[in-house]
Amino acid sequence: MPLNLLRDFTIREQLRIQVEGTIQGVGMRPFVFQLAERCRQSGWVANTGSGLTIAIEGAPELQRQFLDGLNNPPPPATIFSLSVDRRPLENFSRFEIRSSEAEGQSAAFVLPDLAICGDCLQDLFDPAGRFYRYPFTSCSRCGPRYSIIGSLPYDRERTAMAGFALCQDCARDYRDPGNRRFHAQTIACAQCGPVLSLHDRAGNRLADGDRVLEAACGHLREGSIIAVKGIGGFQLWADAAAPVAVERLRIRKHRPAKPFALMVPGIEDAEALCFLSGLERQALASPAAPIILLKRRPNAAVTEAVAPDNTMLGVMLAYAPLHHLLLRGFGAPVVATSGNRHGEPICIDNAQALERLADIADCFLLHDRPILRPLDDSVARVINGRLTLLRRARGYVPQPILSKTILPNALAVGGHLKNTVALGHDLQMIVSPHIGDLDCDVSVRQCEATLADLRQFYQRGPKLIAHDLHEDYGASRIAEREAQRAEKPVQTVKVQHHYAHVLACMAEHGLEPPLLGVVFDGNGLGSDNTLWGGEFLRIHGRGFERFAHLRAFSLPGGEKAIREPRRAALGLLYALEPERAFERMAPHFSAAESNLLASALKKGINCPLTTSAGRLFDAAASLLGLCQVNRFEGQAAIALEQCAAAVESDLVYDFRIAGEGTCVIDWQPMIEQLLTDIPTGNHGLIARKFHNTLAAMIAAIAERAGEPAVALSGGCFQNALLVEQAAGKLKTAGFRVYCHEKIPPNDGGLSLGQLYAVKYLG
């Protein structure tokens, strides 16, 4: 920080200050204005595409005070860099907020969408105030941001609020430096701002204005499903205590078992459903307001259908004034799940929602403020004492991950499932919101639109496009098309899946090689064209070396075996004793299945080999009778974790480490002992020992590798018990351990890792 420069400032002159940080749309200019008045400075402040520019003229002593104050802006503003130039005096008569300079590179750190603040919440329920029951109230500290910003710099005319001209009262508040809404671009009231309306499936208007809320609550009470247009898109709401309503939503959404998220108005309501730690409480109430996975109370007042056979509930707090009004009217928790059709991106547009959600929702709660880009609710979980994002979107995007060294302009397109894309330039890496699975036509288009949006928003054309080794991933196809379409030549770069996972973890912690990356994952294509997923990668300055991996086994039926843990179990047992494998698994396969799969395994037909740790979890869950066929992604692994979490134990199974060069971790002793335990043992204890053993494998390989730093990544590290065990063992042995926090350990993090890989191109 150049504050020491100030010693030289003995004569009176103008200071020109450039500020970068998350400073647009957080009341930074009003703050600067008030600070300037307090320090008796004349001059001006303006948003620029790259941040904020300030000119001050006044007593040097007070200029120093001004800079001190500037360095401590009110949250959620954060300053990343601040530079000061001296200029000749221009003798300004006063301090003013100037309209924005449109030029300048768009490097400004745009804020994510912010949950309603405490002051606005009070306004909402203050019958004396002019914002009483106004569902779109916000101030310079809260409200939508990224979801409504068309382009930079952040001013009302470039946002979704452009169509709402300020009424006299709002205009007065907007200009009043003493007001919380001073220069708040989202300011609006019932006189001038967006309005609600309620519609049936055919689009017919059922209610307007304040009556919408009451009518919507009535529908919820009757067991209807309501599509609610919120901040980053639509949600589907249903009464969380009503089995009929929730089952109806399951059937219509073609989602038989995957847990639904809940929304409640306040922290006490979350407390009534779940056990909360301090960190969980803090995360729930943060401006990002993510869905947090929480341990469910046995007497939680929601129907079993919300999260069948699950010990956790996903809960979020109301984050928009509309949610507060609805929930106060309804008086009980609601299911609030993404407003999309199975596999598609979340709907953001009224007409699109009426069309695509017509078979799901009974009625539609709409408003006329456009949503410019889809932002799902983010999902997080406290893992090993840290808040870990599992799905990153609203509330977090587009906060950049900062690099310590300059990056080339590059795009990274991610993988295939849970996809995100990322853009890198200078010191910034911006990861897009969660897009969805690229099997689906609409998601592919959304992915392409997101790439275009990022490029437009940050005014950057890429020199490099990074993608996965797997050519058939939806994103790899997109990368190919992007490269063909580009005006200037663009280099495409292939990044191995699990290497990208480790790099994502390194990027978010600003780590440099060397280190040991442990990737316990589902499946990804390895450099040798086999399916990897239980990998220990030694990361060096030019790539990685596969230091060790789990012993491989077959996946009978290929992709089918990823959805059916019983097949992973069959493949695993087949590697031990082919004959016994079919005997053991006989209860879970028909004779026709056994016959065909026996030949398929023998001849290696659609039975790819994998070293995946995720499939090892699936196999164990199947052997323990927890899950034979997944009804949603990760179901078996979640069941195994929850089964294990019920038991405390330090016991481990045996395993072997073999191999010259690349070590192979042989799970055979573990599986044999596990099979011996199953008939008489406590299944919770067996599952627990399985977890402990995998953690012990990690620690044992880390010892062999001898790198002091270890990064854990891959989908399996969404498993809190596994992370706690592994990190615990590693720390005890003296390793520095890094886990994901800001970026998901699952494939949602691939794009960031691919982007970071361009730093290490040979």
Next chain:
Amino acid sequence: MAHGGGGRLMQQLLDTLVRPVFRNPVLDQNHDSAVVEINGTRLAFTTDSYVVKPLFFPGGDIGKLAVCGTLNDLAMSGAKPLYLTCSLIIEEGLPAADLQRILESMQQAASEAGVLIVTGDTKTVDRGKGDGLYINTAGIGLIGEQVNVNPSAIRSGDSIIVNSDLARHGIAVMLEREGMNFEHRIESDCADLSGLVQELLQNGIEIHCLRDLTRGGLASALIELASASRYEFELGESALPVREDVRAACDILGFDPLYIANEGCFALFVPESQTEAALAVLRRHPLGQQSLAIGRVKSACSQGRVILQTPIGVGRVLDLFSGEQLPRIC
């Protein structure tokens, strides 16, 4: 070799290696057979090599396949096949009785189709250098005056029709080759489709395009046509005909029937207004009794693509796979 699956690698091999070398306007038609004009007469001309293992399978053998396959390639240009050639590459040690059976099967298929096998060649290779027998056939056929069957004739709104259920050939051959024990006997659909095509033409059906759904199955064929014609095709998943036993085998083995080879199945593109008429003609013929409209051509789109509408109303993108299908889910 991963290039053999009818997938992207084969496409790339052809596009980057083979086509550029031979480049000429006829080859660039990029169709199952070449259409050449000789003294005002339009002929379809094609060749294909057959390397199927095993040589005999339920529903056919390599001989029948070598005749029907080439006849079908001619028929897909709207041609009436006339003459075939036959080249045999015989591995030393192939039982004479087997060869006899195969040649008779070729002759039977040819005479049923009303074509003559008029020339050929025979070579032998050392034991271990072939899989018993490879056959190459080439064929020529005559194209009627008004006939213009070509990917470039595909138009927005066209109906896409298939004449038969899908995936039988690939599954039948695999079950036989691998000695798999399955509760149902599945027979290849191997058949000569040229008669069926002639029926359509004689009944005045305006055929825009035809494609036999061989290697890579329905999906690969349609993806190629979509990108050649630069249209988006939409298929209804629930409309796709796959027999229960075939579907069961696919489910168990983890195969997608849309990508499995057929040898007696085509996709037919006709104007929407002719859909019913075409179906009526097809259904009168033994090889077309199960004919169904499975989708349609939507709007033009620069890349060309095929979208499968699932029963729950979500559009799945169909893609050519790079050789061996490795799982994409993590």
